[in-house]
Amino acid sequence: EAGVTQSPTHLIKTRGQQATLRCSPISGHTSVYWYQQALGLGLQFLLWYDEGEERNRGNFPPRFSGRQFPNYSSELNVNALELEDSALYLCASSLLARSYNEQFFGPGTRLTVL
Amino acid sequence: SQQGEEDPQALSIQEGENATMNCSYKTSINNLQWYRQNSGRGLVHLILIRSNEREKHSGRLRVTLDTSKKSSSLLITASRAADTASYFCATSGGSYIPTFGRGTSLIVHP
Numbered sequence: 056e057a058g059v060t061q062s063p064t065h066l067i068k069t070r071g072q073q074a075t076l077r078c079s080p081i082s083g084h085t086s087v088y089w090y091q092q093a094l095g096l097g098l099q100f101l102l103w104y105d106e107g108e109e110r111n112r113g114n115f116p117p118r119f120s121g122r123q124f125p126n127y128s129s130e131l132n133v134n135a136l137e138l139e140d141s142a143l144y145l146c147a148s149s150l151l152a153r154s155y156n157e158q159f160f161g162p163g164t165r166l167t168v169l
Numbered sequence: 170s171q172q173g174e175e176d177p178q179a180l181s182i183q184e185g186e187n188a189t190m191n192c193s194y195k196t197s198i199n200n201l202q203w204y205r206q207n208s209g210r211g212l213v214h215l216i217l218i219r220s221n222e223r224e225k226h227s228g229r230l231r232v233t234l235d236t237s238k239k240s241s242s243l244l245i246t247a248s249r250a251a252d253t254a255s256y257f258c259a260t261s262g263g264s265y266i267p268t269f270g271r272g273t274s275l276i277v278h279p
Contacts, residue, residue: 059211088266090269095271096271097244097269097270097271097272098212098257098269099255100266100268103266111264112265143209145212147212156204157214157217158202158212158214159214160204160211160212160213160214161211162210162211163209163210163211164208164278165209
């Protein structure tokens with residue numbers, strides 16, 4: 056069974072540009088989570104999508120947005136890129152079940168903003 | 170804000186020794202999970218312990234949970250060089266969003 060996949064692996068952009076990151080969850084998983092991991096820091100929760108709807112978002116400005124498609128894949132868009140947006144962006148999927156969920160992570164997209 | 174905080178920040182040991190990492194948190198939880206991350210890659214789920222459990226084992230891993238002290242520990246026995254990685258705890262409360270700590274960086278020297 057294929058795991059969570061993310062594309063691209065690396066992305067280099069300049070300040071002010073827009074970035075689009077993609078994630079495909081494990082087959083059968085309906086929930087997709089996005090996290091930002093800046094150098095030396097833990098994972099900061101960005102967005103949670105389930106069944107095509109945004110269920111929760113972390114403490115990030117509106118220029119971080121995304122969506123989930125009918126096939127449960129997801130896109131993260133970052134507009135007006137800033138230098139501090141440089142980070143590893145991790146996507147995870149889960150099969151939502153009651154009050155706990157094991158998340159399966161993709162390999163990440165490393166975004167560098169110059 | 171971060172819920173779980175791992176301690177120590179970094180740990181360096183010799184192959185064959187045991188490694189212990191701790192996680193403290195502030196509010197009540199439904200479960201706590203431990204993850205491993207190899208050098209800037211995705212996270213791998215290691216073990217989940219529910220709030221009504223006190224100890225769980227998985228291979229060379231042993232996790233304890235003390236809800237009265239709001240803390241958990243991860244013990245890796247007979248460590249190997251391949252265990253070199255960062256280890257994160259993640260707590261889940263009323264929401265479905267696990268909150269991650271900053272991690273413990275473990276280096277196992279061959």
